[in-house]
Amino acid sequence: MQGTMLYGPRDIRFEHRPDPTITKPTDAILRLSATCVCGSDLWPYRGIAQLKQPTPMGHEYCGIVEEVGKEVRNIKSGQFVVGSFAASDNTCVICKDGYQSSCVQREFMSTAQASLLRVPLADGTLVATRDLPPKELIPSLLAASDVLGTGWFAADAANVKPGTTAVVVGDGAVGLLAVLSAKQMGAERIIAMSRHEARQKLAREFGATDIVSERGDEGIARIKDLTNGIGADSVCECVGAQESMMQAIRSTRPGGYVSYVGVPHGVELDGEQLFYAEIHLHGGPAPVRRYLPDLINLVLTEKINPGKVFDLTLPLDQVAEGYRAMDERRAIKALLRP
Amino acid sequence: MQGTMLYGPRDIRFEHRPDPTITKPTDAILRLSATCVCGSDLWPYRGIAQLKQPTPMGHEYCGIVEEVGKEVRNIKSGQFVVGSFAASDNTCVICKDGYQSSCVQREFMSTAQASLLRVPLADGTLVATRDLPPKELIPSLLAASDVLGTGWFAADAANVKPGTTAVVVGDGAVGLLAVLSAKQMGAERIIAMSRHEARQKLAREFGATDIVSERGDEGIARIKDLTNGIGADSVCECVGAQESMMQAIRSTRPGGYVSYVGVPHGVELDGEQLFYAEIHLHGGPAPVRRYLPDLINLVLTEKINPGKVFDLTLPLDQVAEGYRAMDERRAIKALLRP
Numbered sequence: 001m002q003g004t005m006l007y008g009p010r011d012i013r014f015e016h017r018p019d020p021t022i023t024k025p026t027d028a029i030l031r032l033s034a035t036c037v038c039g040s041d042l043w044p045y046r047g048i049a050q051l052k053q054p055t056p057m058g059h060e061y062c063g064i065v066e067e068v069g070k071e072v073r074n075i076k077s078g079q080f081v082v083g084s085f086a087a088s089d090n091t092c093v094i095c096k097d098g099y100q101s102s103c104v105q106r107e108f109m110s111t112a113q114a115s116l117l118r119v120p121l122a123d124g125t126l127v128a129t130r131d132l133p134p135k136e137l138i139p140s141l142l143a144a145s146d147v148l149g150t151g152w153f154a155a156d157a158a159n160v161k162p163g164t165t166a167v168v169v170g171d172g173a174v175g176l177l178a179v180l181s182a183k184q185m186g187a188e189r190i191i192a193m194s195r196h197e198a199r200q201k202l203a204r205e206f207g208a209t210d211i212v213s214e215r216g217d218e219g220i221a222r223i224k225d226l227t228n229g230i231g232a233d234s235v236c237e238c239v240g241a242q243e244s245m246m247q248a249i250r251s252t253r254p255g256g257y258v259s260y261v262g263v264p265h266g267v268e269l270d271g272e273q274l275f276y277a278e279i280h281l282h283g284g285p286a287p288v289r290r291y292l293p294d295l296i297n298l299v300l301t302e303k304i305n306p307g308k309v310f311d312l313t314l315p316l317d318q319v320a321e322g323y324r325a326m327d328e329r330r331a332i333k334a335l336l337r338p
Numbered sequence: 339m340q341g342t343m344l345y346g347p348r349d350i351r352f353e354h355r356p357d358p359t360i361t362k363p364t365d366a367i368l369r370l371s372a373t374c375v376c377g378s379d380l381w382p383y384r385g386i387a388q389l390k391q392p393t394p395m396g397h398e399y400c401g402i403v404e405e406v407g408k409e410v411r412n413i414k415s416g417q418f419v420v421g422s423f424a425a426s427d428n429t430c431v432i433c434k435d436g437y438q439s440s441c442v443q444r445e446f447m448s449t450a451q452a453s454l455l456r457v458p459l460a461d462g463t464l465v466a467t468r469d470l471p472p473k474e475l476i477p478s479l480l481a482a483s484d485v486l487g488t489g490w491f492a493a494d495a496a497n498v499k500p501g502t503t504a505v506v507v508g509d510g511a512v513g514l515l516a517v518l519s520a521k522q523m524g525a526e527r528i529i530a531m532s533r534h535e536a537r538q539k540l541a542r543e544f545g546a547t548d549i550v551s552e553r554g555d556e557g558i559a560r561i562k563d564l565t566n567g568i569g570a571d572s573v574c575e576c577v578g579a580q581e582s583m584m585q586a587i588r589s590t591r592p593g594g595y596v597s598y599v600g601v602p603h604g605v606e607l608d609g610e611q612l613f614y615a616e617i618h619l620h621g622g623p624a625p626v627r628r629y630l631p632d633l634i635n636l637v638l639t640e641k642i643n644p645g646k647v648f649d650l651t652l653p654l655d656q657v658a659e660g661y662r663a664m665d666e667r668r669a670i671k672a673l674l675r676p
Binding site: 253265269274281 | 435
């Protein structure tokens with residue numbers, strides 16, 4: 001098959017790769033209906049996260065099951081499935097508690113920008129739909145695999161509830177879907193921090209009631225203005241940088257909640273500053289598998305349309321252009337069709 | 339009156355100070371029944387937190403109301419009262435949400451190692467008992483003013499619930515009372531980390547089921563051994579140092595809860611490490627006022643005896659010896675009688 005490899009900063013190649021095979025009896029092989037480029041792929045693409053060797057790319061996927069290992073019980077050939085970027089057994093005590101992304105058997109997916117994909121722990125990782133879904137819902141089902149599930153976790157970990165005021169820091173696909181998630185969870189006011197017109201528009205469409213384009217002290221002052229001077233109940237940090245993390249913490253009221261869902265790069269939190277902020281802080285790799293059945297249902301019943309974050313669709317062999325478009329912020333998120 | 343001043347590292351003086359007076363109509367003046375030395379007082383005493391000038395000391399107190407300002411409605415002369423180390427109006431939106439220690443009008447108390455004390459925002463800050471309490475309960479009522487309330491917050495913020503496994507890092511008075519609090523909240527297993535025999539004994543008396551004396555990697559390995567290899571549900575960090583904070587975070591299972599209740603000194607949290615730990619983190623100056631009515635009730639009905647943390651009682655004029663004994667770990671906590 002053909003698959004995507006990153007050789008070094010901005011050096012994406014689509015090239016011949018060995019076909020994946022069943023290596024453990026709990027594996028499944030999928031023929032992908034769609035895959036995509038993630039904001040987190042840009043860290044190594046930009047050389048900020050360093051690679052030691054050429055590395056296969058991609059961790060978002062949905063598709064049709066081609067083959068299953070002999071210990072796979074619930075997933076069957078021919079089914080349409082969506083899985084999380086973190087494979088999990090869904091039976092260990094950590095999974096049972098809803099933290100499948102920290103499963104004791106966790107494996108991070110990393111070869112999904114390809115036509116075929118091996119998924120470990122298939123019974124635990126994959127969720128099948130009853131029927132093959134209509135083509136037009138594929139982008140939204142693909143979104144559930146990571147960015148929707150991660151945005152949902154951002155809103156959930158930030159304790160968004162009916163009537164609360166939520167702020168979303170970051171206008172990438174995850175931030176935009178944290179807006180959609182906060183709306184679904186009943187937030188009364190949703191403030192999106194964005195200085196990019198197309199993204200502001202989509203944020204409003206997903207449920208943002210206010211847009212704040214300022215950053216740093218000015219951005220915090222604007223949030224305080226909008227929240228009776230005390231800060232927001234719930235703030236979702238959807239970037240992973242020092243500035244955005246401090247923006248989030250300083251925009252939250254004492255006793256409020258900050259979530260962070262992007263891998264932090266170069267973030268250091270000062271203990272004393274955190275102490276006096278008196279916030280709740282929760283984050284990590286999103287336990288997408290916890291939410292997948294509900295999210296798939298919301299998509300299939302057309303209650304949400306998270307697929308709108310894909311503003312660029314390319315054939316898989318043009319994956320390098322997908323990276324370029326996202327790196328240059330010409331696209332929010334690039335969907336790739338094998 | 340006579341009061342306590344810190345002039346510099348290890349230079350405590352008990353000296354003439356002006357009598358406090360009502361400076362705002364919401365103030366009250368108390369004649370203290372008891373006060374004490376706090377673990378947090380040792381930071382400036384040891385010169386780790388630096389002072390710019392001679393500074394009055396003390397923030398834990400209970401006593402009899404001598405006088406109230408003309409806007410004080412609920413607190414009356416002659417009543418016995420306990421207050422938090424943080425004065426609060428108890429009416430602002432942050433107080434209403436239970437975070438009185440971050441009240442919009444918050445003032446930290448700082449002159450309580452004396453015979454008389456001015457308390458701002460008396461109606462919000464102070465809780466009166468119905469009758470004058472018996473003398474033998476004064477130490478436990480004094481504990482409610484800070485160390486018990488702070489230990490209680492540690493257990494609450496770490497989400498201790500019936501049946502959970504809780505770890506307490508730190509065997510000072512706050513840590514020991516976090517053990518007592520976890521027991522009250524129904525924790526099934528309470529692991530106290532301590533290498534000091536007298537403190538281990540009191541921890542067991544307060545409800546600890548296990549003692550771990552190892553620290554660092556070894557300490558974490560012991561906690562994992564005791565928790566099926568995955569870490570504890572709830573961990574209370576009751577020190578405020580880098581090593582203890584990392585001990586706490588690394589002893590918690592993914593999805594578990596870490597609280598931290600001592601002012602952090604030199605603590606820096608690495609964002610990426612925190613991310614993959616996937617814990618909930620909550621802390622800050624304990625909102626003692628939220629818990630005071632219940633804690634006073636538990637003391638008066640003799641369901642708890644937190645006053646046991648005072649293993650040294652001195653006349654107030656020997657306050658300097660109280661600091662020395664705690665600095666040298668000869669005493670857990672020194673009670674001072676004016």
